[in-house]
Amino acid sequence: MGKHKKDKLSKAIRDNPITRPGGGLGEQLHNDQVVNPSDQKQRSKDKNRMEEDPEFVDNKTTKRILKQARLQQQQLEDELAEEEETAGDRSQRRSGKSTVRKSVKLGGVSAAQESEESDEDEFALVSGDEDERDQETFSKEISIDPDDEQALEMFMNKNPEPTKKLGEILMEKLTEKQTEIETQFSEAGVVIHKVDPRVEEMYEGVRDVLKRYRSGKLPKAFKLIPRLANWEQILYITDPNGWSAAAMYQATRIFASNLKEKMAQRFFNLVLLPRVRDDIDEYKKLNFHLYQALRKSLFKPAAFMKGFLIPLCESGTCTLREAIIIGSVLAKNSIPLLHSSAAMLKIAEMDYSGSNSIFLRVFVDKKYALPYRVIDAMVYHFLKFEKDKRLLPVLWHQCFLAFVQRYKEYLSSEQKEALQGILRVHLHQQITPEIRRELMNSKCRDEVIQENAAMMVDS
Known part of the structure; x- marks a missing residue:
């Protein structure tokens, strides 16, 4: 009996051999070592098509893209499921309506468009009440006390000059x-x-x-x-x-x-x-x-x-x-020097304002070789305040210091004495000592001219 069964089994195997997907072991080793002509042709076709059409994607890249898309799809579904639970609870508490989420699909409408639509639906349901509540609180916070409003009006100009x-x-x-x-x-x-x-x-x-x-x-x-x-x-x-x-x-x-x-x-x-x-x-x-x-x-x-x-x-x-x-x-x-000098001369002769000190200081910091006429006008600009009893702003003292630092050797001895007299009238705790030090430790215009004349005679 046993021998008879063995003969039947061997006969069935001979009649119906088992076909493996990759063939036998010898065929698999041979395929790994030798390139299949059909695969090589397919690769060459894909390469040619990629050169002709830059938007073409080969099979391997397509498989990788689909794999990553499936992973991203799964992640989006998980996140949307969590957001659906929280959004559903909030919408039920506020509007008594449940929000319906759309599932993310790769085909047809894109996932980005569906996510935007879902965000708009959630915004329409959730933010409406929040905007109304914020508007109510804002209107309450902006209310102005009439007493404060009258106090502010006291500081406004009653007779403003009409501007054209x-x-x-x-x-x-x-x-x-x-x-x-x-x-x-x-x-x-x-x-x-x-x-x-x-x-x-x-x-x-x-x-x-x-x-x-x-x-x-x-x-x-x-x-x-x-x-x-x-x-x-x-x-x-x-x-x-x-x-x-x-x-x-x-x-x-x-x-x-x-x-x-x-x-x-x-x-x-x-x-x-x-x-x-x-x-x-x-x-x-x-x-x-x-x-x-x-x-x-x-x-x-x-x-x-x-x-x-x-x-x-x-x-x-x-x-x-x-x-x-x-x-x-x-x-x-x-x-140019001439235009700056003319502007400084004109501004120095004007009635004083804080803006004049700013413009004069800007021109002084440019370190021009100013003509003596402009320097004399600047000295007269500061000497005008000898009889002025008002408290001068810091801008005036800063402009004074900048002028003395740049042009102290272009001043005559009389001008230096006059400027030192101004320092006794208008004082600043930090700036005035610096101005006095610059005037005391510098040469006069007269001394410089005499030294230059002596050098010319000796030569």
């Missing part, structure tokens, strides 16, 4: 000469003509572009304004009050490089100065584009001094914030 806008200034200039069509504007030499309706319509379109200008090219019609005879009249049509800060910077570049000195002076005075002051007053700082516009305006230093800096100081309303910001522009840019 740029449009009003230009309109006054235009109405003054409206009857004299062929006459000229005062200094700029601009002739008023009747503007063609088509030209006016074109520059109204330029006005709309400049209001929302951020970057890029400006309209060619705007670049032609400096070449026009009635450039102020056309400039008024574009409404400089409504320009963006970037448009003001580009306009300053164009007008500073294409206009003559007197015309550029009028542009700085009528357009740039009011805009800079308004921006500082509103935002308590200066826009970057307007700051760059100030630096570009120094391309014509004479026009800047006459049209911007001197009118600002003469107004008597220049704040310390404005003086510090504009002073930083002067300190960072190179200004």
Whole structure:
């Protein structure tokens, strides 16, 4: 019997041999050592296709991507399951409704879009009540006591000086000469003509572009304004009050490089100065584009001094914030000696304000070889306070110290004695001893001139 069963089993194996997926052991070793021609062809096809189409992904990379996608899918499902439990509890407590989460799928809608939709649903259900509650608490915190409001009004100026806008200034200039069509504007030499309706319509379109200008090219019609005879009249049509800060910077570049000195002076005075002051007053700082516009305006230093800096100081309303910001522009840019000397001479002769000390100190720190006329004007500027009994600010003492440190050897003996007399009237605990030490331990202008003359005789 046993022998009969063995014969049947051997016969079944011969009739139905077992086929292994990789073949026998010898075939597997052979396949590992030798490259399969079909696999090699497939790889070459994939390589050629990758060269032709850079977006093609081969089979191995596809498998790795799918594997990582499945792992990320599983992680997202786990996280969404946890968020679903917490969000469901919160929404049931607040709105009595349960939120339905969408499962993440790789096909069809992307997982990022579904997660955004789920976030929006949760935000709509959860944040509504929070916004209302925050708004209630905010309105309660902002309430102002009437007594405090009256106390604040006591510190406000009761009779503020009316300020004119740029449009009003230009309109006054235009109405003054409206009857004299062929006459000229005062200094700029601009002739008023009747503007063609088509030209006016074109520059109204330029006005709309400049209001929302951020970057890029400006309209060619705007670049032609400096070449026009009635450039102020056309400039008024574009409404400089409504320009963006970037448009003001580009306009300053164009007008500073294409206009003559007197015309550029009028542009700085009528357009740039009011805009800079308004921006500082509103935002308590200066826009970057307007700051760059100030630096570009120094391309014509004479026009800047006459049209911007001197009118600002003469107004008597220049704040310390404005003086510090504009002073930083002067300190960072190179200004010719003659223009700086003329500005220092003019500012030193003005009525004193804290801003004047800031501008004078900026020019002094540039270490110019100033003419004796400017040095004498600076000495007289400090000597004016001999009979002034007011308590002078620290800015005045700092400007005094900077001037003495830079130009102590350019002072005469009489000027030194006069300045030492000022130190007895106006004292500062820390700065006054330094000023006195600089004056005592330095040579006079007379001694330097005598030494130079003696050296010339000896040579």
